[in-house]
Amino acid sequence: MDTHIKLYKHQQPFLSVYSPFFILLFTLLCISCQPNQQDAILIGFSQCVDDDDWRQTMYFEMQKELAFYPEARLIYKNADASNAQQIEDIKSLRDEGVDILIVSPNEAQPITPIVEEVYASGIPVIVVDRKIASDKYTAYVGGDNYEIGNIAGAYAASLLPEGGKILEISGLPGSTPAQERHRGFTDALSRFNTLSLLDSINGQWEEHIARQETRRQLSRVKEADLIFAFNDMMARATHEVLDSAKVHSKPILFGIDGLFGPSLGIDMVSQGILDATFLYPTGGDKAIELAVNILKGKPFDKENILQTTVIDQSNVKIIKSQAEKIYDQQQDIVNQQRAIEEQLAVYQNQRTLLYVLISSLAAAIILGAFALYALREKLETNRELKSKNEEILKQQQQIMQLAQESEEANQAKFRFFTDISHEFRTPITLILTSIEDILESGSSHKQALQRDILLIKRNAARLLRLVSQLLDFRRIEHGKMEVKASPGDLIPFIREIFSAFEATASKRKIDYQLLCLESELPMWFDDSMLDKVFFNLLSNAFKFTPNGGKITLMVEKDKSTQKARVLIKDNGQGMSKNQMAHAFERFYQGEQNSSMGTGLGLSLSHELIHLHHGSIKVDSEPAKGTSFEVKLPLGDTHFKESERCHSSRNEHSTVLKTIYEDEDAFEEEESVSVGSPSGFSILVIEDNTDLRKFLLTKLQQHYQVWGTEDGDSGLVLAQKEVPDLIISDIMMPGTSGLQLARQLKSDLRTSHIPIILLTARDTTEQQVEGLQTGADAYIVKPFHTRYLLARVQQLLQSRNALQAHYKSGATESAPFPPPVDGISTIDQEFLDAFRSEVLQKLGDSELHVNDIAKAVGLSRVQLYRKVKALLEVSVNDYIRQLRLEKARALLCQQELSIAEVAYAVGFSSPAYFSTVFKNEYQQSPSEFVRDTTSAS
Ligand code: FRU
Numbered sequence: 001m002d003t004h005i006k007l008y009k010h011q012q013p014f015l016s017v018y019s020p021f022f023i024l025l026f027t028l029l030c031i032s033c034q035p036n037q038q039d040a041i042l043i044g045f046s047q048c049v050d051d052d053d054w055r056q057t058m059y060f061e062m063q064k065e066l067a068f069y070p071e072a073r074l075i076y077k078n079a080d081a082s083n084a085q086q087i088e089d090i091k092s093l094r095d096e097g098v099d100i101l102i103v104s105p106n107e108a109q110p111i112t113p114i115v116e117e118v119y120a121s122g123i124p125v126i127v128v129d130r131k132i133a134s135d136k137y138t139a140y141v142g143g144d145n146y147e148i149g150n151i152a153g154a155y156a157a158s159l160l161p162e163g164g165k166i167l168e169i170s171g172l173p174g175s176t177p178a179q180e181r182h183r184g185f186t187d188a189l190s191r192f193n194t195l196s197l198l199d200s201i202n203g204q205w206e207e208h209i210a211r212q213e214t215r216r217q218l219s220r221v222k223e224a225d226l227i228f229a230f231n232d233m234m235a236r237a238t239h240e241v242l243d244s245a246k247v248h249s250k251p252i253l254f255g256i257d258g259l260f261g262p263s264l265g266i267d268m269v270s271q272g273i274l275d276a277t278f279l280y281p282t283g284g285d286k287a288i289e290l291a292v293n294i295l296k297g298k299p300f301d302k303e304n305i306l307q308t309t310v311i312d313q314s315n316v317k318i319i320k321s322q323a324e325k326i327y328d329q330q331q332d333i334v335n336q337q338r339a340i341e342e343q344l345a346v347y348q349n350q351r352t353l354l355y356v357l358i359s360s361l362a363a364a365i366i367l368g369a370f371a372l373y374a375l376r377e378k379l380e381t382n383r384e385l386k387s388k389n390e391e392i393l394k395q396q397q398q399i400m401q402l403a404q405e406s407e408e409a410n411q412a413k414f415r416f417f418t419d420i421s422h423e424f425r426t427p428i429t430l431i432l433t434s435i436e437d438i439l440e441s442g443s444s445h446k447q448a449l450q451r452d453i454l455l456i457k458r459n460a461a462r463l464l465r466l467v468s469q470l471l472d473f474r475r476i477e478h479g480k481m482e483v484k485a486s487p488g489d490l491i492p493f494i495r496e497i498f499s500a501f502e503a504t505a506s507k508r509k510i511d512y513q514l515l516c517l518e519s520e521l522p523m524w525f526d527d528s529m530l531d532k533v534f535f536n537l538l539s540n541a542f543k544f545t546p547n548g549g550k551i552t553l554m555v556e557k558d559k560s561t562q563k564a565r566v567l568i569k570d571n572g573q574g575m576s577k578n579q580m581a582h583a584f585e586r587f588y589q590g591e592q593n594s595s596m597g598t599g600l601g602l603s604l605s606h607e608l609i610h611l612h613h614g615s616i617k618v619d620s621e622p623a624k625g626t627s628f629e630v631k632l633p634l635g636d637t638h639f640k641e642s643e644r645c646h647s648s649r650n651e652h653s654t655v656l657k658t659i660y661e662d663e664d665a666f667e668e669e670e671s672v673s674v675g676s677p678s679g680f681s682i683l684v685i686e687d688n689t690d691l692r693k694f695l696l697t698k699l700q701q702h703y704q705v706w707g708t709e710d711g712d713s714g715l716v717l718a719q720k721e722v723p724d725l726i727i728s729d730i731m732m733p734g735t736s737g738l739q740l741a742r743q744l745k746s747d748l749r750t751s752h753i754p755i756i757l758l759t760a761r762d763t764t765e766q767q768v769e770g771l772q773t774g775a776d777a778y779i780v781k782p783f784h785t786r787y788l789l790a791r792v793q794q795l796l797q798s799r800n801a802l803q804a805h806y807k808s809g810a811t812e813s814a815p816f817p818p819p820v821d822g823i824s825t826i827d828q829e830f831l832d833a834f835r836s837e838v839l840q841k842l843g844d845s846e847l848h849v850n851d852i853a854k855a856v857g858l859s860r861v862q863l864y865r866k867v868k869a870l871l872e873v874s875v876n877d878y879i880r881q882l883r884l885e886k887a888r889a890l891l892c893q894q895e896l897s898i899a900e901v902a903y904a905v906g907f908s909s910p911a912y913f914s915t916v917f918k919n920e921y922q923q924s925p926s927e928f929v930r931d932t933t934s935a936s
Contacts (some may be wrong), residue, residue, distance in 0.1 A: 153188020163194020
């Protein structure tokens with residue numbers, strides 16, 4: 001589960017996992033690249049009107065000053081000479097959050113309340129040029145308008161020493177410059193009685209209004225000796241009106257502002273249009289400087305009065321040239337500012353680029369670090385996955401191995417039960433056939449009856465032993481087999497078991513010895529268990545030791561380990577290494593288990609010895625013998641209380657002993673009946689002595705018989721004797737029945753021999769497998785003797801039918817009729833080869849059977865038997881028959897004499913030829929020639 005979660009986590013795209021991080025990083029970088037907005041100074045400027053040069057100059061000066069304060073920013077609003085608009089502008093600047101307000105009011109009264117409000121809200125207010133009707137502002141910047149008016153008045157008086165009439169062209173009456181200039185002017189005039197103020201025309205500061213008003217009041221204007229216009233624009237308008245009215249004696253004309261530039265104040269003075277103008281600085285630069293100082297908390301003056309001066313013919317040249325210089329300097333400054341701004345822009349761009357580059361680099365480094373981290377994580381995950389995979393693979397292999405082991409165990413179990421059933425079927429067959437015998441013959445033959453009953457008894461006992469072994473296993477498997485040990489002496493116990501086999505040993509001439517190295521061996525043991533073990537080990541030894549062999553039973557006390565040691569040693573056929581390794585496995589049936597029976601006895605002994613807290617070991621070598629070593633602990637401490645039995649020891653059962661004595665009792669000589677009524681011979685291959693002998697007894701009444709106990713000797717016997725039929729068991733020591741059948745059927749010498757397989761293997765597949773080997777019949781145990789005999793007879797008869805088929809129609813041109821069912825390819829090929837061999841050598845009177853046998857790859861006997869089996873004639877008879885048939889054909893052609901024909905078909909004398917011919921065809925060759933001629 002953990003792995004899955006981890007996997008999922010690692011499978012997310014890297015950027016999606018870390019995207020919040022990157023967004024944050026990028027934002028931080030962007031913020032760091034931006035100018036610091038929090039430190040910026042926001043200046044609001046409300047201008048009353050801006051369509052004239054003076055106001056433009058003010059704005060220009062402000063911009064010029066702002067260049068020195070990059071942290072300051074100006075928000076500019078123009079009210080277009082409207083009080084209402086200006087009030088709105090101021091509100092809007094306040095709402096935009098300006099840090100300071102600069103205001104140049106249109107008219108004082110209407111604008112005062114809003115300025116006071118802003119001021120009261122804590123925003124500093126700088127009033128420029130025109131004032132408000134209150135002192136609730138932070139600072140004022142502007143010229144002294146009263147003083148200007150006063151100077152103008154005094155200067156007018158100096159120009160009109162004789163006195164004269166003066167006309168005023170005023171600005172907006174509500175604006176303070178208009179009021180103060182008027183006051184200053186009239187105060188000065190009042191000092192001179194000769195001067196009188198003719199009128200005051202309201203030009204509202206605007207050139208076009210002044211033009212309109214002077215034109216309207218031209219007669220009044222014409223009356224004036226001096227006209228004082230409150231700014232240069234209105235003075236210019238007045239001059240133009242007078243000019244266009246062609247007034248010859250023009251009045252003296254004053255203006256205010258004194259701006260530098262074409263048609264502006266200074267220029268008009270130098271051209272003589274104006275007699276004088278009074279410098280009125282705009283204070284734009286000063287207002288900005290003051291604003292910054294106020295916001296930065298630097299000391300400042302509330303009232304900042306700008307200096308004024310008179311510009312007239314006396315100083316206009318100097319002032320103009322100074323103004324030009326100043327203008328040039330200002331232009332330079334502007335150009336430099338532009339250049340600086342451009343540089344600044346380039347710098348800003350480069351800085352931005354640098355930031356972008358640094359950010360990219362930082363991002364690349366971080367990405368790289370994360371990529372490395374991710375790679376490491378991935379490698380780690382991969383490593384984990386790999387080890388998990390390996391683990392899974394290992395588990396898979398283990399499961400597969402377990403499955404294989406379980407499959408093998410199942411197979412072994414299956415084989416085991418098959419074999420057990422085989423073990424059951426043979427005694428059952430013997431019991432059934434014996435009963436059948438008794439029923440058939442009644443009690444007429446006393447000896448035969450006794451033999452049958454003994455056979456039944458013996459095989460019933462064998463069945464009982466098998467069943468008791470199986471039950472013991474069941475008990476062991478279910479933990480029901482319990483040791484019941486009691487104190488006793490092992491020596492007499494062993495001696496008794498030993499003696500049970502003595503009779504058999506002497507009958508089979510086996511050198512059978514008991515070696516007791518102790519006179520007594522007191523110990524605790526379960527006699528019924530050990531009885532089974534030692535009986536089993538001894539029967540095994542007897543089973544696999546040939547007659548005349550040697551079996552030793554030895555008992556001793558191993559003093560070092562305090563154990564009783566029992567050794568059962570034989571010089572029988574022994575076991576292979578593989579058999580030895582699996583000797584005690586219950587279901588192991590490898591290599592046909594020739595030396596291990598069903599494996600039940602040894603496995604049971606092994607289990608019993610272990611229940612008894614002892615050990616058992618096997619040592620064996622093929623063809624040399626086997627020894628079993630049993631070790632049992634002395635004393636009683638190894639037995640649990642429940643395993644001890646304090647009651648007196650029973651005389652141990654002699655059932656097994658009885659069984660063994662009986663089991664090998666059938667010791668009649670395996671006879672080979674010579675000459676039998678049918679003339680056929682049969683070979684019986686069966687490892688169960690009883691069954692083999694029983695079959696031989698039954699068969700020898702009709703056939704010549706041979707018997708043998710295993711496949712290998714069966715094979716040798718079959719090749720040597722070439723019997724007419726073979727009956728073989730399938731499960732046998734050494735070569736199995738199936739292997740035997742396969743080998744016999746592929747061997748030219750024996751391929752024609754019908755084979756009957758006897759077995760306990762009764763499934764259809766098993767029977768098909770049996771027949772596929774080439775076997776002719778398959779008889780399942782238990783079977784009825786009559787059925788077997790009938791099957792034998794039937795197979796021999798069908799062989800006869802084949803013989804008849806082949807013998808008839810055997811002519812030279814078509815030596816054999818086409819093949820029929822029932823003859824194998826190998827036999828068909830043999831017959832073809834044999835026939836052509838004989839025909840080839842027909843003319844050779846010295847032709848010997850040995851030559852033909854050699855040519856077809858068989859011995860003389862084998863050839864005789866094979867030809868006899870297949871064609872039911874002897875080889876010599878067959879050759880003679882072919883010779884005669886060929887002779888008849890030659891005689892018919894009448895090209896050769898009878899003597900020549902006789903030699904041509906291999907007869908050594910014409911006389912002998914005639915005798916043989918007459919015997920065969922009941923007429924002499926000459927009679928045959930005569931009949932043939934007359935017929936044609
Ligand atoms: C410009 C102007 C100037 C004058 C000043 C008075 O608008 O009329 O010519 O000096 O305003 O406020």
